Amino acid sequence: MNTPLVEVRGLTKHFTRGGGLFQKGTVVKAVDGVSFSIDEGETFGLVGESGSGKSTTGRCMLRLVEPTAGEVRYAGEDVLAFSSSRMRAARRHMQMIFQDPYSSLNPRMKARDIVDEPLIIHKLGSKQDREARVAELFRLVGLDPAHLDRYPHEFSGGQRQRIGLARALALEPKFIIADEPVSALDVSIQAQVINLLMDLQQRLQLTYLFIAHDLRLVRHICRRVAVMYLGRIVEMGDTEAIFASPAHPYTRALLSAIPVTDPDAPRQRVDLDPDSVSHDAALVEVAPGHLAAVR
Amino acid sequence: MAADVLLSVQGLTTVFDVGATPLVAVNDVSFDIRKGETLGLVGESGSGKSVTAYSLLRLVQPPGRVAAGRVLFQGRDLLALSEKAMCGVRGAGIGLVFQEPMAALNPVMRVGRQIGESLVVHGLASTRQARDRAVELLRAVKIVDPEKRVDDYPHQLSGGMRQRVMLAVALACKPPLVIADEPTTALDVTVQAQILDLLREMKRTFDLSLLLITHDLGVIAEVADRVAVMYAGRIVEEGPVRTIFRAPAHPYTQGLLASIPHGRTGERLVAIDGVVPNLAHLPPGCAFAPRCPSRLAECERAVPPDVRIDEDHRARCVLHAAAGAGAGR
Numbered sequence: 001m002n003t004p005l006v007e008v009r010g011l012t013k014h015f016t017r018g019g020g021l022f023q024k025g026t027v028v029k030a031v032d033g034v035s036f037s038i039d040e041g042e043t044f045g046l047v048g049e050s051g052s053g054k055s056t057t058g059r060c061m062l063r064l065v066e067p068t069a070g071e072v073r074y075a076g077e078d079v080l081a082f083s084s085s086r087m088r089a090a091r092r093h094m095q096m097i098f099q100d101p102y103s104s105l106n107p108r109m110k111a112r113d114i115v116d117e118p119l120i121i122h123k124l125g126s127k128q129d130r131e132a133r134v135a136e137l138f139r140l141v142g143l144d145p146a147h148l149d150r151y152p153h154e155f156s157g158g159q160r161q162r163i164g165l166a167r168a169l170a171l172e173p174k175f176i177i178a179d180e181p182v183s184a185l186d187v188s189i190q191a192q193v194i195n196l197l198m199d200l201q202q203r204l205q206l207t208y209l210f211i212a213h214d215l216r217l218v219r220h221i222c223r224r225v226a227v228m229y230l231g232r233i234v235e236m237g238d239t240e241a242i243f244a245s246p247a248h249p250y251t252r253a254l255l256s257a258i259p260v261t262d263p264d265a266p267r268q269r270v271d272l273d274p275d276s277v278s279h280d281a282a283l284v285e286v287a288p289g290h291l292a293a294v295r
Numbered sequence: 296m297a298a299d300v301l302l303s304v305q306g307l308t309t310v311f312d313v314g315a316t317p318l319v320a321v322n323d324v325s326f327d328i329r330k331g332e333t334l335g336l337v338g339e340s341g342s343g344k345s346v347t348a349y350s351l352l353r354l355v356q357p358p359g360r361v362a363a364g365r366v367l368f369q370g371r372d373l374l375a376l377s378e379k380a381m382c383g384v385r386g387a388g389i390g391l392v393f394q395e396p397m398a399a400l401n402p403v404m405r406v407g408r409q410i411g412e413s414l415v416v417h418g419l420a421s422t423r424q425a426r427d428r429a430v431e432l433l434r435a436v437k438i439v440d441p442e443k444r445v446d447d448y449p450h451q452l453s454g455g456m457r458q459r460v461m462l463a464v465a466l467a468c469k470p471p472l473v474i475a476d477e478p479t480t481a482l483d484v485t486v487q488a489q490i491l492d493l494l495r496e497m498k499r500t501f502d503l504s505l506l507l508i509t510h511d512l513g514v515i516a517e518v519a520d521r522v523a524v525m526y527a528g529r530i531v532e533e534g535p536v537r538t539i540f541r542a543p544a545h546p547y548t549q550g551l552l553a554s555i556p557h558g559r560t561g562e563r564l565v566a567i568d569g570v571v572p573n574l575a576h577l578p579p580g581c582a583f584a585p586r587c588p589s590r591l592a593e594c595e596r597a598v599p600p601d602v603r604i605d606e607d608h609r610a611r612c613v614l615h616a617a618a619g620a621g622a623g624r
Binding site (some may be wrong): 050260 | 552
């Protein structure tokens with residue numbers, strides 16, 4: 001059994017919506033007591049639909065959004081207790097890649113400078129060292145170093161996602177949160193980027209938190225997965241076990257909604273009856289290593 | 296043109312006049328849609344599938360223009376109609392469902408009025424009748440409490456409900472053909488499943504033909520009867536949905552199907568190498584040749600012919616040229 005590299009316990013993020021001078025706002029529980037752990041070298045999937053809290057969970061873990069409560073441990077240390085300078089240093093080990101390669105890269109910076117920037121911020125190496133490192137990173141993610149002086153708009157969507165990945169890898173992180181990294185890409189390009197992520201994981205011994213809504217993709221690359229619904233994890237366990245025998249009604253509805261790429265396959269749609277979900281049910285073990293929030 | 300063909304697109308070519316040479320976004324595209332049939336038009340971004348739809352409705356804006364072709368609908372060539380006559384076709388003859396309902400619906404108009412608007416515009420109903428009809432349509436697209444919802448504004452509805460309203464708008468004048476451009480792309484997968492179920496049901500209830508534009512082969516497998524695959528402005532393969540999924544003929548179609556994740560944990564995905572070509576720098580021969588695993592020398596010389604593989608299956612690929620004769624469309 002591996003030791004967990006990342007542990008999340010009771011993570012909670014409440015947003016206050018509306019409200020003003022004379023009115024109290026309503027509290028939205030975007031993330032509501034989420035706990036999971038990720039082993040070193042593993043790819044852990046976090047799936048759910050829009051508004052389920054999966055992206056907010058990822059952002060809270062890197063403190064891009066400050067959580068309301070809970071604990072995030074990286075290599076045994078409580079990340080949420082770090083001072084801001086300690087946190088900046090810790091971000092060397094924990095990086096994020098984003099969904100939209102069109103809006104997450106600064107359009108006025110050359111690809112070279114986008115990848116170089118984290119090295120400058122963390123004061124790593126001389127100018128020559130950095131230049132060599134940037135070219136090496138470019139090759140690592142399958143880009144041609146001859147294109148280093150191009151601007152983001154001169155690259156395709158898949159290539160832009162590779163630039164984002166090169167930037168994330170610049171500081172040699174151990175842990176990467178990939179938030180919907182391929183959902184803006186065409187299907188033929190998605191496969192290229194997913195294969196690259198899998199190759200890099202092997203070569204660099206990376207640990208991934210893979211946030212996605214596409215269950216087919218998650219099944220492909222995640223050994224374990226957690227399904228989020230309305231801010232809570234409703235089911236968690238080995239990906240194959242969950243696909244084979246989903247225990248929670250929401251997971252069943254979600255799996256049955258995946259379009260089947262076979263015109264002859266029987267269609268058995270399971271609709272979610274909202275009344276069948278008990279919102280205060282705790283996760284219980286339904287099989288060894290397979291948890292679900294069912295009574 | 297066979298009797299049961301509702302829409303016949305022949306040699307449609309749409310160009311964008313930008314720069315020195317016009318960009319050909321839709322290149323000699325031909326297909327038929329029969330009565331009651333769903334044709335899925337599938338392709339990646341920039342393949343020309345949406346421009347095809349806008350071209351046949353004559354909604355392409357400059358610098359884009361339809362440069363050639365015929366669009367026969369109910370016996371008339373839509374490209375030859377006056378703008379006034381064309382207005383009579385849009386909505387009444389052909390309904391349109393867009394990808395992003397929040398952008399397509401008017402945010403300051405109650406949904407009931409938007410649904411009834413085309414009935415009033417086409418002289419099919421008075422304002423009062425249009426409202427009653429809007430309630431009926433909302434009920435038909437399975438909106439709960441239609442009498443109340445008819446007075447809602449779009450922002451008061453969820454994404455899935457907005458897409459249902461879009462469908463009600465498209466169906467208001469009972470058009471024989473509906474074009475749906477990525478109708479489920481902006482939706483969550485469980486909502487997508489509901490909308491696809493609804494589309495299937497509406498097809499039966501309203502006796503519709505459907506042109507469904509999507510990048511998702513899963514959606515195609517769920518809804519379409521026939522499939523046309525577009526790449527760099529051309530249809531590279533067309534056939535019955537079962538044939539396309541069971542025995543795809545074009546290497547691009549094969550690659551697309553293979554790149555859908557369907558395996559088990561840890562397996563590598565099958566990717567198509569390279570990138571979708573820039574329309575301004577298309578190779579002289581087959582546009583897919585630079586990425587094609589089965590490429591031959593001749594692929595790079597000339598655009599491959601449209602080869603008829605069997606009666607209702609064709610592919611633009613030299614690999615099949617020896618077996619079949621030219622499709623002769």
